Amino acid sequence: MNYEKENKKKSRSKIKKLLEQLPVSVLKEKSSSIQSRLYSLNGYKNSSFIMCYLSTGREVSTFEVIETALSENKKVAVPLILESQNIMLPCEISNLKDLEPGPWGILQPIKEKIKNIPLKIVDLIIVPGIAFDKNGNRIGRGKGFYDRFLKSVPPSIPKIALAFSCQIAEKIPTTRNDIAMDKIITEDGVINCK
Numbered sequence: 001m002n003y004e005k006e007n008k009k010k011s012r013s014k015i016k017k018l019l020e021q022l023p024v025s026v027l028k029e030k031s032s033s034i035q036s037r038l039y040s041l042n043g044y045k046n047s048s049f050i051m052c053y054l055s056t057g058r059e060v061s062t063f064e065v066i067e068t069a070l071s072e073n074k075k076v077a078v079p080l081i082l083e084s085q086n087i088m089l090p091c092e093i094s095n096l097k098d099l100e101p102g103p104w105g106i107l108q109p110i111k112e113k114i115k116n117i118p119l120k121i122v123d124l125i126i127v128p129g130i131a132f133d134k135n136g137n138r139i140g141r142g143k144g145f146y147d148r149f150l151k152s153v154p155p156s157i158p159k160i161a162l163a164f165s166c167q168i169a170e171k172i173p174t175t176r177n178d179i180a181m182d183k184i185i186t187e188d189g190v191i192n193c194k
Contacts, residue, residue, distance in 0.1 A: 007173040008139050015131045015139075018166045019058040027164070031061040033187040034162050038065065038126075041183075041190070043158050047123035049075040051090045054099065054107045059128055060162035063096060070095065077117055080108050081145060088145040092117050104143075119153060127161045127181060136161075136180035136193030137172035150179035158182045 019027075038044050050069055055062045069076050077090035083103045091108070092115045093099065102108035109115070127146060129138035138161060140146050150159065159179070165186040184191040 009142075011169060011172065012130045012139050012142060015167050015169070016058075019164070022058070022164075022166070027058055028061070030164050030187040031064075034060050034164075034185050035064055035068070037185045037187075037190055038160070038162065039068065041160075041185075043124055043160065043183075047074060049077070049117075049122050050124045050126065051077040051079075051122045052126040053128040054078050055128070056106055060164065062126065062162070065126065065162075066093075066096060077122060078108065079106075079145070079149075080114060080116070081106070086145075086148070088149045089116050090119060090122060091115055104141075119157075122157055125150075125153060125157055125159050127159055129161050129163060129167070129181075131167050131169045131172060132161055132163050132181065132184050133169050133172040134184075134191050134193065135172075136182065136184065136191075137174050137178060138181060139172055144177075147177050147179065151177070153179070160185060 052062050052066055066076050075092060077092050080089045080091040081103050082089065093109055093113065098109055098113040099107040100110045129140050131139040153159065159181050161181045161184045163184055163186055165188045168186065181193050183193060
């Protein structure tokens with residue numbers, strides 16, 4: 001294993017331990033604050049089609065974000081993992097009932113509701129991660145699906161990460177495959193990365 005991968009693995013483990021120490025009630029409160037900051041951003045307000053990750057475990061919750069966007073008549077896409085092809089696609093959903101557990105238990109669209117959409121019609125992408133630095137570098141969940149997917153995203157589409165402030169590291173080790181975020185929203189504020 002190379003140096004960057006080993007460092008990422010250590011950082012991922014360290015942040016996961018920090019998150020495990022926070023009570024669920026605190027994570028819920030912090031998620032709510034982060035969601036409010038997202039809704040106040042012009043990039044969100046002016047968007048008509050967003051792509052948003054489906055939160056798991058101790059990530060910033062995105063189910064409320066998806067419901068809010070749909071209630072505001074925005075279109076919403078979520079990731080569909082095609083594990084056998086090693087790719088992730090944006091798929092439009094009309095409500096949270098259109099989801100079922102996919103690979104690693106992460107929710108994704110049910111087969112009958114798969115509606116793949118062209119990436120160029122998306123206005124904003126909300127990206128998950130385990131750790132970030134203030135330059136927008138990220139450590140993901142570890143499978144590389146977002147890293148591969150983000151390479152195909154036009155630079156004009158803003159990429160925003162939602163993270164708890166304890167997930168912000170001094171410096172994230174990067175490789176040439178990594179794509180930086182434009183903004184990171186925490187409960188403490190908005191970090192403009194570029």
